[in-house]
Amino acid sequence: MTLARGYAALAAKEQLVPFSFERRAPRADDVAIDIKFCGVCHSDIHQARDEWGGATFPMVPGHEIAGVVTAVGAGVTRFKVGDHVGVGCFVDSCTTCGTRHVDLEQYMPGLVQTYNSVEADGVTPTFGGYSDHIVVKEGYVLSIPDNLPLDKAAPLLCAGITLYSPLNHWKAGPGKKVAIIGLGGLGHMGVKIAHAMGAEVTVLSQSLSKQEDGLRFGAASYYATSEKETFKKLAGQFDLIINTVGAAIDWNDYIRLLKIDGAMTLVGVPDAATPPVNAFNLIGARRTLAGSMIGSIKETQEMLDFCGKHNITADIELIDIKAINEAFERVVKSDVRYRFVIDMKSVAA
């Protein structure tokens, strides 16, 4: 056992505070990782504040982990001390039901999340990346390409894969018009990745205040959803829309922007009930309303290699861990360009 230092929420809606806890000694199939950086995902806030229900405390959030291998178990073959690695939203999964073979393990009930979960033994709580080190089974550790700086690569472990997976599934690429709703942590990764895949990308943001950035990330056009005119002008235009908004917007407005056979995929989790979907908006053009959650380990590695090849990382604001509560408040106000990343050196300071 080793003592880990981090920050935790001790109860829902309380400020995060310094917190020490034990990590297991590496087993034969484990990799021990010195956490250098951890991204701050909006899901960390939803869970630390128990907005989705079922949260367990103390909770050490953090599932956008980037670090360096410090030790490996005797049976580990894919990693060695010094390697740049990442850990995303889960650290174990059901191994008996066969989903590992189809690489959809993120959708199975046996999933063990990186935090706010219990290990396969059913009792040991998992603690996430707002901490100085972590011990993870080899099969759930990702390789971060050497050309990507670890601080800017950390958000790929959740924001990156959450957008890569639906873009990949719905075949974003040359000749496809893709819209991304919300230019936040997830959204800005979506613009960069969809652009690199060759799609024509449009940002649908609440205002034009981040337009310059959106175009720099690779968007061909940028519209304010506060303008009624936007919805008239863009009707029937898109093959794929990815909705990253964590608030209850009216999906009908956006479904009508899809072409015949177009699809809108939800990745954002609304914090309140959304207005009912009018069936005619789907039926009238054989449209699909879909959802998507992170990605498998195989697809996450594929995404990291894709980002390495195209030199894609997040635009970040690096913070001291002591600023985490202020960072949470700023994320809630959509006041972040475009992901907070904790510099884990600060946990010891």
Ligand code: NAP
């Ligand atoms: P974020 O950085 O806060 O970005 C969300 C963006 O949504 C904001 O930047 C803002 O963009 C827009 N927005 C916020 N409030 C809005 C409102 N009331 N109406 C319209 N637009 C609004 O959050 P994130 O980390 O990207 O996460 C987004 C959501 O995805 C969260 O619900 C999170 O829990 C969820 N999530 C899902 C998965 C998955 O696997 N499906 C994975 C990670 C996160 P503009 O300023 O451009 O309008």
Ligand code: ZN
């Ligand atoms: Zn996340």
